[in-house]
Amino acid sequence: MKVWVLEWLDTDNIQTNCTIWATEQDALQQACDELIEHHVDNWDPDDPDQAVAADQIQEFIRKGQYRQAVQRFNDYQDDYNSDYAHYYYVHEKEVLSHNQNNSPTLPPPAPVAFKASSPGATCRKCSNPNPYAYADRSDGTYCCRQCSTFSTIFGVSP
Numbered sequence: 361m362k363v364w365v366l367e368w369l370d371t372d373n374i375q376t377n378c379t380i381w382a383t384e385q386d387a388l389q390q391a392c393d394e395l396i397e398h399h400v401d402n403w404d405p406d407d408p409d410q411a412v413a414a415d416q417i418q419e420f421i422r423k424g425q426y427r428q429a430v431q432r433f434n435d436y437q438d439d440y441n442s443d444y445a446h447y448y449y450v451h452e453k454e455v456l457s458h459n460q461n462n463s464p465t466l467p468p469p470a471p472v473a474f475k476a477s478s479p480g481a482t483c484r485k486c487s488n489p490n491p492y493a494y495a496d497r498s499d500g501t502y503c504c505r506q507c508s509t510f511s512t513i514f515g516v517s518p
């Protein structure tokens with residue numbers, strides 16, 4: 361499954377924002393709405409650089425050329441506002457699908473190994489002590505051969 365990601369970056373305050381869209385067109389349209397509302401609308405019409413850029417950006421948007429409008433906005437930031445630049449990026453991203461045939465799985469947690477330093481353990485199933493067995497748990501128990509065979513056959517974890 362693919363989605364379209366709209367990222368906004370404020371290089372002055374080191375802030376970012378990210379929204380996910382189903383189509384490229386939706387993401388680009390949202391980028392244009394935001395850059396107009398938060399930036400271009402507040403530009404100074406008497407500033408020639410801002411006036412020219414604003415006209416070109418709005419012309420691209422009128423023609424439905426949202427990608428070019430975003431690019432023009434980012435170019436303006438590079439040219440005239442590099443110290444406080446705000447950028448909009450729209451790009452495609454592959455995401456994991458969560459259907460049953462292809463569900464992502466976490467690796468099993470690593471077992472905590474315990475090994476007694478001296479022999480002598482009691483089976484935690486049948487409670488039979490064995491002076492030669494080593495406990496595999498810190499409570500001094502192990503699973504005897506009989507019980508572990510039993511649980512292997514019947515599928516019960518010792």
Ligand SMILES: [Zn+2]
Nearest residue numbers: 483486504507
């Ligand atoms: Zn046992």
